[in-house]
Amino acid sequence: MSETNDPALWRSLLPWPGPDAHKHQRGRLGVVSGGMLHTGAARLAARAGLRIGAGLVRILCPPDAGPVIAGAMEAVMVSDFDTAEALATLAEPLDCVVIGPAAGLTQATASNLKALTGTTAALVADADALTLFKGRAEDLFACLEAKDVITPHEGEFERVFPGLLGQGRETAAVEAARISGAHVVLKGRETVIAAPDGRVRVNRNGSPWLATAGSGDVLAGLIGGLMAQGMEPFEAASAAVWIHADAAGRFGAGLTAEDLPGLIPAVLGNLA
Known part of the structure; x- marks a missing residue:
């Protein structure tokens, strides 16, 4: 049975820094970018x-x-790589890596994702890192573990889990998490968060102003930033x-x- 996503469930778990904290203790996040004409998505994710x-945070x-x-x-920070092996070397010291936003629907993206699975970093796989595996979802699942998260909208979800949405969004997300072995964030008006162990939450503070390019990045x-912090x-x-939707609701039209x-600092301030 699902529960409504609410700050009461996770507020006490937010990773507030202690008085002696330094940057490496607060988590190290990597974001994989696309080529020179496709860097905006990675920059949005990195700033977030x-x-x-x-x-x-390192792109x-x-x-x-x-x-x-x-x-x-x-x-x-910015580091470049020219092979999947070089990417894995750069990612090894990181706690979490986001891959997919504008990464490119190429074999290089598939190779990069596979290489990242050999590191200790948790993964957030989104966008191109999901769509790329249409018709060969098993190759994607082989790259995922329970420590990882995938973040499809309904179109991406259908490409990776064809037919599941016919069961309803909650049931589909739970089944997708079970099949993939990873956590699933099925985005939409009421985003569904599902864990491989069957836990499921439905987010009900969604904002229509999030229907804009880049919000998913x-x-x-x-x-990824929260996972990097443990x-x-x-x-x-x-x-x-929840924070993403609350931020959008605060801004409203023109977002x-x-x-x-x-907008994130104001939301965090109210959660402190």
């Missing part, structure tokens, strides 16, 4: 990860994207989904994805 409290990108990203970011960064994936996903990271 910083705002939610990750102490160190991992193809060499041609490095100068573009470095010229657009300040507190976010921000959510992936929020989830929050358990089911709780991290629950908190991030763009670029606005969302800057």
Whole structure:
């Protein structure tokens, strides 16, 4: 049976820093970027990860994207890689890595995801890292563990789990988590968060203003940022989904994805 996602369920688990905290103790998040013309999604996710409290955020990108990203970011670090093996080496010291936003529907993205599974970092797989596996979902599932989260909207969900939505969103999300072995965030008006062990929550504070390009990239960064700080994936996903929607509701009309990271401090302030 599902429960309604509410701060009372996870507020006490939010990773507030202690008086002696330093950046490495607050979690290290990586975000994999696409090429030089496709860096915006990774930048949105990275900014969200910083705002939610990750102490160190690093964008991992193809060499041609490095100068573009470095010229657009300040507190976010940038490292480039030219092979999947090099990406894995960069990711090894990190606590969580987000992969998929504008990563590209290419074999390189599949190879990068597979390489990341050999590291100790937890994964948040979104967007292209899901769509890429249409018709070969078993290859995706082989890259996932219970410590990981996938964040499909209904279109992406149908590509990876064809036919499941006919059972209803809650049942479909629970079954998808069981099949994949990972946590599932099925995005929508009432986002469903499901764990491989059968736990399920439904988020009911959704905002229609989130129907804008890039908002899902921000959510992936929020989830990854909380996971990097040591929050358990089911709780991290629950908190991030609620915070994401509350931030959008505070802004209202005219919201763009670029606005969302800057709204996070006010939401966190009310949860402290």
